Amino acid sequence: MRDYRRLWIGLVILALVSPIGLYIPEIMRTGSAWGEWGVDEIKQMIGYAPAGMERTADAWKAPMPDYALPGQEDAPLSRRSLSYVLSAFLGIAACGGGGYLLARWLTGHRGKHQA
Amino acid sequence: MHIPDGYLGPPTYLAAYAACAPLWAVAARRLRERLSARRAPLLAISAAFSFLVMMFNVPLPGGTTGHAVGGVLIAIGVGPWGAMLSITIALAIQALLFGDGGITAIGANCLNMAFVMPFTGYAAYSLLSRLLSSEKGKAVAAGIGGWVGLNCAAFTTALMLGLQPLLHTGTDGRALYAPYPFSVAIPAMMLGHLTLFGMVEALITGLAVYFLRRSQSAWVFQPAAEEREP
Numbered sequence: 001m002r003d004y005r006r007l008w009i010g011l012v013i014l015a016l017v018s019p020i021g022l023y024i025p026e027i028m029r030t031g032s033a034w035g036e037w038g039v040d041e042i043k044q045m046i047g048y049a050p051a052g053m054e055r056t057a058d059a060w061k062a063p064m065p066d067y068a069l070p071g072q073e074d075a076p077l078s079r080r081s082l083s084y085v086l087s088a089f090l091g092i093a094a095c096g097g098g099g100y101l102l103a104r105w106l107t108g109h110r111g112k113h114q115a
Numbered sequence: 116m117h118i119p120d121g122y123l124g125p126p127t128y129l130a131a132y133a134a135c136a137p138l139w140a141v142a143a144r145r146l147r148e149r150l151s152a153r154r155a156p157l158l159a160i161s162a163a164f165s166f167l168v169m170m171f172n173v174p175l176p177g178g179t180t181g182h183a184v185g186g187v188l189i190a191i192g193v194g195p196w197g198a199m200l201s202i203t204i205a206l207a208i209q210a211l212l213f214g215d216g217g218i219t220a221i222g223a224n225c226l227n228m229a230f231v232m233p234f235t236g237y238a239a240y241s242l243l244s245r246l247l248s249s250e251k252g253k254a255v256a257a258g259i260g261g262w263v264g265l266n267c268a269a270f271t272t273a274l275m276l277g278l279q280p281l282l283h284t285g286t287d288g289r290a291l292y293a294p295y296p297f298s299v300a301i302p303a304m305m306l307g308h309l310t311l312f313g314m315v316e317a318l319i320t321g322l323a324v325y326f327l328r329r330s331q332s333a334w335v336f337q338p339a340a341e342e343r344e345p
Contacts (some may be wrong), residue, residue, distance in 0.1 A: 003330075003331075011163050011167060018167065021170045024173070030178060031180075033172075033180050033182075034179045034181075034303050035295075036118075036119055050121075053121035053292050056217075059120040061214075065214035067170065091167060091212075092166070092167065094208045094212065095163040096162065096163040098159075099158045099161070100159040103158040107151070107152045107155050
């Protein structure tokens with residue numbers, strides 16, 4: 001159990017330093033990942049917005065797009081790095097919680113089976 | 116490597132969901148049979164780890180960004196089927212809450228990052244770790260496994276994207292979804308992953324395995340033995 005606690009602490013440290021993943025690409029002025037452009041970017045690249053893409057690109061409105069608080073996607077970098085850390089902790093909670101529930105569901109029935 | 120909404124036409128993303136469904140079912144059955152209650156927390160830890168590691172964007176100078184996935188490191192801890200489920204959780208949360216990867220493309224992204232990556236990378240690791248059995252050797256095998264897994268996932272992602280102009284081009288010659296053919300998509304995806312992103316994945320996987328083994332962590336010890344438990 002101490003082992004698991006240390007792994008969780010490791011994850012918390014990763015979350016705290018996560019803005020590295022925001023700052024370095026910003027400093028080096030690199031663009032989006034390949035194949036992850038917005039419709040506007042595609043339009044600039046090939047001269048038109050593919051019709052099907054335009055229809056489905058906004059199929060879902062995520063509450064915190066790009067790991068930023070709603071409406072803060074273009075806030076100064078320092079503000080965004082705070083949202084980034086917050087997103088990281090939300091991610092730990094959601095993924096950890098999801099993984100925990102799944103693991104309980106998967107291992108929970110076994111006792112009854114064997115009894 | 117997160118395919119957004121609007122890049123894949125319905126036939127592709129529906130097929131990807133259809134392909135994932137039985138894989139998720141098999142993964143759940145395997146874990147139900149073999150995951151010991153004591154190791155169950157590793158599923159939660161690895162889902163959170165995968166989520167976090169994908170936040171560390173790595174810039175390719177003069178171009179795009181990429182990131183590690185942690186798929187092979189996770190497969191070493193909870194087995195490739197466990198990795199399939201925990202990375203699926205991370206990808207679903209990323210799509211639903213943070214718009215990273217599309218909702219329609221969750222199946223496709225899971226196929227690439229939660230299935231192809233852990234299985235190919237773990238296979239490479241298993242093969243190599245028999246040849247390189249020293250402590251450092253195991254870390255090197257894990258690193259190479261990470262590199263292999265990430266690149267296989269990048270390749271299948273490129274295949275899905277490059278397929279779109281073949282399936283969906285209007286009579287005016289304009290693409291309806293992802294516009295670049297195989298000849299563009301494959302080199303563009305592979306360039307960064309074969310080099311920088313793959314190296315980052317290899318370093319993370321190799322160093323993590325080295326230190327987890329040194330600290331006798333449950334992550335890397337006895338997974339095989341406990342996997343065999345009824």
